Amino acid sequence: MGRSLNVAIVGATGMVGRELLRVLEQRRFPIAGLRLLASARSAGSLMRFDGREYTVEETTPESFAGADLVFISVSSQVSRELVPIAARAGAVVIDDSKAWRLEPDVPLVVPEVNGETLSGHRGIVATPNCEVAPLVLCLWPLHRRNPVRRVVVDTYQSVSGTGWAAVEELKEQTRAALEGREYRPQVYPHPIAFNVIPHVEPFGEDGYTREEAAIVHETRKIMGEPELAISATCVRVPVLVGHSLAVHVEFERPFDPHEARELLSQAPGVKVVDDPAAALYPTPLQAAGDDLCLVGRIRRDSSCERGLALWIACDNLRKGAAVNLVQIAEELLARNLI
Amino acid sequence: MGRSLNVAIVGATGMVGRELLRVLEQRRFPIAGLRLLASARSAGSLMRFDGREYTVEETTPESFAGADLVFISVSSQVSRELVPIAARAGAVVIDDSKAWRLEPDVPLVVPEVNGETLSGHRGIVATPNCEVAPLVLCLWPLHRRNPVRRVVVDTYQSVSGTGWAAVEELKEQTRAALEGREYRPQVYPHPIAFNVIPHVEPFGEDGYTREEAAIVHETRKIMGEPELAISATCVRVPVLVGHSLAVHVEFERPFDPHEARELLSQAPGVKVVDDPAAALYPTPLQAAGDDLCLVGRIRRDSSCERGLALWIACDNLRKGAAVNLVQIAEELLARNLI
Numbered sequence: 001m002g003r004s005l006n007v008a009i010v011g012a013t014g015m016v017g018r019e020l021l022r023v024l025e026q027r028r029f030p031i032a033g034l035r036l037l038a039s040a041r042s043a044g045s046l047m048r049f050d051g052r053e054y055t056v057e058e059t060t061p062e063s064f065a066g067a068d069l070v071f072i073s074v075s076s077q078v079s080r081e082l083v084p085i086a087a088r089a090g091a092v093v094i095d096d097s098k099a100w101r102l103e104p105d106v107p108l109v110v111p112e113v114n115g116e117t118l119s120g121h122r123g124i125v126a127t128p129n130c131e132v133a134p135l136v137l138c139l140w141p142l143h144r145r146n147p148v149r150r151v152v153v154d155t156y157q158s159v160s161g162t163g164w165a166a167v168e169e170l171k172e173q174t175r176a177a178l179e180g181r182e183y184r185p186q187v188y189p190h191p192i193a194f195n196v197i198p199h200v201e202p203f204g205e206d207g208y209t210r211e212e213a214a215i216v217h218e219t220r221k222i223m224g225e226p227e228l229a230i231s232a233t234c235v236r237v238p239v240l241v242g243h244s245l246a247v248h249v250e251f252e253r254p255f256d257p258h259e260a261r262e263l264l265s266q267a268p269g270v271k272v273v274d275d276p277a278a279a280l281y282p283t284p285l286q287a288a289g290d291d292l293c294l295v296g297r298i299r300r301d302s303s304c305e306r307g308l309a310l311w312i313a314c315d316n317l318r319k320g321a322a323v324n325l326v327q328i329a330e331e332l333l334a335r336n337l338i
Numbered sequence: 339m340g341r342s343l344n345v346a347i348v349g350a351t352g353m354v355g356r357e358l359l360r361v362l363e364q365r366r367f368p369i370a371g372l373r374l375l376a377s378a379r380s381a382g383s384l385m386r387f388d389g390r391e392y393t394v395e396e397t398t399p400e401s402f403a404g405a406d407l408v409f410i411s412v413s414s415q416v417s418r419e420l421v422p423i424a425a426r427a428g429a430v431v432i433d434d435s436k437a438w439r440l441e442p443d444v445p446l447v448v449p450e451v452n453g454e455t456l457s458g459h460r461g462i463v464a465t466p467n468c469e470v471a472p473l474v475l476c477l478w479p480l481h482r483r484n485p486v487r488r489v490v491v492d493t494y495q496s497v498s499g500t501g502w503a504a505v506e507e508l509k510e511q512t513r514a515a516l517e518g519r520e521y522r523p524q525v526y527p528h529p530i531a532f533n534v535i536p537h538v539e540p541f542g543e544d545g546y547t548r549e550e551a552a553i554v555h556e557t558r559k560i561m562g563e564p565e566l567a568i569s570a571t572c573v574r575v576p577v578l579v580g581h582s583l584a585v586h587v588e589f590e591r592p593f594d595p596h597e598a599r600e601l602l603s604q605a606p607g608v609k610v611v612d613d614p615a616a617a618l619y620p621t622p623l624q625a626a627g628d629d630l631c632l633v634g635r636i637r638r639d640s641s642c643e644r645g646l647a648l649w650i651a652c653d654n655l656r657k658g659a660a661v662n663l664v665q666i667a668e669e670l671l672a673r674n675l676i
Contacts, residue, residue, distance in 0.1 A: 150641050154492035154584035156534045156573065170532075174512060189617035190624075194508075194578050196494045197621055198635055198649045203614040207595070207637030216640060231641035233584040233649060235494065238576050240532050246492035246571040246584075257545070276541040279527035283535055286528075297536055299545030302554060303488050303569035311536045311571060 003333065004032035006066050008091070010059050010082060011073035012036035013045060015163055016096055019322035020071055021049050023291075027326055030333070037063050064089035068338060071325055072096060087123035092338045094125045094328050096321055098210070101126040101218055108221050110324060111331045112269040113140045118328070118337055125328055129211065130320030131155055131234070131243050132218040134293040134312050137319075139249065141267040142260055142308070143223060147252040149306070150229040153215060156237045156244040157200055158284060161316050162187060170238055192238050200234040209234055242284025243320060245312040254306050261298045269319065274298055282313035290315055291323045341671065342370035344404055346429070348397050348420060349411035350374035350385060353501055354434055357660035358409055359387050361629075365664055368671075375401050402427035406676060409663055410434060425461035430676045432463045432666050434659055436548070439464040439556055446559050448662060449669045450607040451478045456666070456675055463666055467549070468658030469493055469572070469581050470556040472631040472650050475657075477587065479605040480598055480646070481561060487644070488567040488588040491553060495538055496577040496622060499654050500525060508576055530576050538572040547572055580622025581658060583650040592644050599636045607657065612636055620651035628653055629661045 011017045036056045043058035070086040072079055072095045079097035086093045100106045107117040108126045113136050159166040166187045173193035176183035190197050201210035215232040265272040273282050274296035282294035293314040301307030314320055332338040349355045374394045381396035408424040410417055410433045417435035424431045438444045445455040446464045451474050497504040504525045511531035514521035528535050539548035553570040603610040611620050612634035620632035631652040639645030652658055670676040
């Protein structure tokens, strides 16, 4: 690649922000200069990157001067405000929020699937929801062989998808439950310790949550199939890191599970873990820390002769977020789009 | 009812056995005499029932003399041996294991759905798998209005479905994880603390577990639909009590979610908890201790115009096992079949 970039990270102290720093370091992303940005509350704190110490600064409209590339991992509301400012300052912005993903002129990218859509970017690129990246990574190689017609997904999502406060809540609430103490839920509307909650993001009029709608619309956009039939139930489970998905896919024609396993084992970004007799299948604990999306339990769907059932687990902070963000940046460099 | 029965309980010290005693007491089941039976290891321990103390006895072929009704909640292997002995001794046996459920001349009963099949019993009656009872309770009232054509189910099953050792393992392993200590899994093949495991019961040749196959075959038998298309992924989650199910149902014709909600709210054994705007939907923590099966998130399935999506939670030890066992006995009495 040769070229090094001036990089800014907004939301550097968040869960994804911290993971992003690790990924940039591990993948030796070519950084000329680095600015770590956050809210006023986090400003002044120190973070290490590549052996150096950086002071986190408060994000202001002037923070983006001179930046070639800005990663933004903050709430949708804040992202809506900051992304245009950073883009107008001349940077390419890669955004992790829900704010821009469905905008027609914003590429929504999983590089292994639709990296070529980056060529149309106008300064803003979005990374998908943390379940969507693993889902499309597994659907895409199958879809190219035998078109996907319908997808049913039920998720098992870890609390790190919500952020630090949720991780602390799960730990503290679990301690309290084990000791028989009361602990009033603060982050979630119900206790998450030793419980599951079928409520990820707010509900819409149609009874689906914003997270479930995101799976539908983002998967369609990334796969370039605007009518694809998808239904999801998104469920928060008491897991710290790693999202899992039970997936039932209907294809145009019957799909031999052996062929599907073979295709997935050659697919970029995917690792097949599928030897049930030896108790080998993906679990979130195993996926945590891995940059690949794990898939297993690949079998015929017993309710549909043109169907397959799959089980996926993926580190929601890495391939579900930080790794994909960095891969998008690498792809922009490789395609001379930055 | 008037009549009181001599009752024996095999597996009285197990998780379901203990719950069974509580349910018999709460529902004031007419008991003339009670024998509590278990393995040699548990013999001699004391248990309370209705203000009296009972000594647990070792189960022998002679244990069933004089019994009118025998509840058996032990492993399939032990059940295969004991059930015929108890039946030959003249008792009606209600069995909680997988051993007899699919035998053609053994009624497999959820009283709210197929109580009438008890009339054909030959001394042995089976109660279904702990996810099947809630599933058929919710499918049945819908099926009678508009036939079910296909069901996709993904489960979130608590560790109490496995038994005491699994409950202890979850608690101890969770403590260890919070304190950063090692804890080698003993009951499950992988850690269950802060993890989910898509592996409930052993795997078959087709890549489905015995639990997943049970959902298919038991649901078909109870609903009297031997060809019904069903696919399931069964997943163990770090929950102590309460199984949850994400269900996607395809019907013969489109189904208005309001009509489905209305039908379910009138269905026996079912409680509708469905006000997402107020964060009201079933959770396993809420279902634990309740004798009803909770259902909510009733909405159109966005992947199929003839489909509905549902979310169910149910106490696996109560309606999933002990309550249904006692209801079967009550139904036998009401129908003069014992």
